[in-house]
Amino acid sequence: MRAWIRPEIPALPGHSNPPRIFDTASQQLVEAAPDDVARLYVCGITPYDATHLGHANTYLTYDLLQRVWLDAGYRVHYAQNITDIDDPLLERAIATGVDWRELADEQIELFRQDMACLSILPPDDYVAVTEMITEIAEAVCILLDRGIAYRVPTPDAAGDDIYFDNRAAERAAPWRLGEESNLDSATMLQFFAERGGDPDREGKRDALDPLLWRASRDGEPFWPSRVGEGRPGWHIECSVIALKHLGLDFTVQGGGSDLVFPHHELSAGHAAALSGHPLARVYSHAGMIAYQGEKMSKSLGNLVKVSELRAAGVDPRVIRLALLGHHYRSDWEWTDADLAAATARLAAWQDPAALTPADASHALSAAGVLAELRDALADDLDAPTALAVVDNALSHGVDDPALAVAAVDALLGVRLRN
Known part of the structure; x- marks a missing residue:
């Protein structure tokens, strides 16, 4: 997937110091100083609506981080995903009567335009989930083989849904549920239910176990794989993309603070279970922007969109x-x-x-x-x-x-x- 045109950055005399940024896991400022190449992963958009200021604030944050790294003399390798297959995208496509692929393509192009206009440095690897289905399915197979994933019978689907076993991962990998977010069990359960999880799903071993692979249902897009026809869960996509393009224990994982749990916590768990290493050295998060008294979000519709401001x-x-x-x-x-x-x-x-x-x-x-x-x-x-x-x-x-x-x-x- 192509990104957008990179803005020119003037050369300056001298060098900056390595940046110190706040690490969510340790709850303190830490030096984000890579050994050689600064490796950055920032979670991308689900392309079912235009870029709002909350998105822009997140990508501007990690644009600044890259500019400081570059000024300090480091090379930067930046990867970002596009969640171009997920429930919100499919739901919006059905509601508007537009093919989900056309909707995704339209919104990705608008996002590119917004980022270019804002002079945001583009990722070196801009990766759509639909480009990584085979690799993600293979990762799910590995987790099944290691006993860190399990099947849940799904009568209304062509096969079984597959879930990540958090407790098995804690025993097998350098990861503990809650170590990044610092949340208690009750808060994790609340956020899991609010942010795409299914704590009440019958057949799961633990309420917080996340979906790795959704077996195909009638009317939904699916891909063939060794684990059966279906499509990836949300968190595993970022784990696999980050591991492939950035390698082990990369410098910073970034995103909005609404991703701390469950998305970043569980993405880190999946990656640790696959690689035997922590996902990242620093977990960094940008704050939320409110509008009209509520956090700016697509679900509430209280959006201030970059494209609409530009059009005005x-x-x-x-x-x-x-x-x-x-x-x-x-x-x-x-x-x-x-x-x-x-x-x-x-x-x-x-x-x-x-x-x-x-x-x-x-x-x-x-x-x-x-x-x-x-x-x-x-x-x-x-x-x-x-x-x-x-x-x-x-x-x-x-x-x-x-x-x-x-x-x-x-x-x-x-x-x-x-």
Whole structure:
């Protein structure tokens, strides 16, 4: 699957420090310093509706992380999936009378356009689940052979559904249920029920055991495999894609905080059971954006869509600045004030006199501004502080405006001059 065009990143003098980011599993800041190549996996979209600001905030977070890594002199290998076969996509296709493949293709293309307009760095491997069915089915076979998966009779299907045995995985792999999320059993059960799980499914060994392979039902798409006709469960797809494209124990797994449990927790369990290694060194999560008093979500329909803002004439750099105005881990509510503030900020930064000192004797060092930007972003991707650094530079002017402009472009992804 092709991604989108990569924005150019200006070269800057010197190097940043390795970033320190918050690790959900350990609940502390840790240095995300790879040995050589920084390997990043971020969960992608289920393409049944357009990109909303919650999506954009997540992908902007890991765009910033990549920019800091690159500025620190690391090579980056970034993989992202597309869940182009799943219940929400099929349900939307039926509701709208559109073939599920056409709906997925349409929304994936719109997502590409949104990401390109926002100057988000694309993944090196952009992988659709439908491109990986054979590999995923083989992984399910391995788990069955190892006694870490089991079949559940499914009378209304062509075969048996297959489930992951959490307790067997805990005995066999370097993984424990709850070690990433730090949630108690009651909260895990609540989230599992709310976020695609089936705790009440008859025949399961444990309520929190997740689906690995869904046997084919009438009217649903399916693929032949050694485990029978069917399609993958949600979590196993990311495990297999990440292991194939990034290898063992990669640097960072990222996504929105609503994926901490069950998706990231169980994806890590599947990967550990398959490989004998932890999935990632750091588990990182972006906060949620609310709108009209509720978390922005497709199910509620309270979406502010990137494509609709663009169609209304909003400069994509304004959208990017509005998101950068909030720390990536914070939960916050989008209002018109965010758009107004970001519009005013871009106008100020774009002013032809911006960064040019009225009095050269009071100008700031552009090299010093660059150092402050690097320090802010290396400290848990502190974009609000980085924006304040640029605002301060504007109020004084700098001795080398071209360097400051290049720094804003390279590190914050906001191009001020053509």
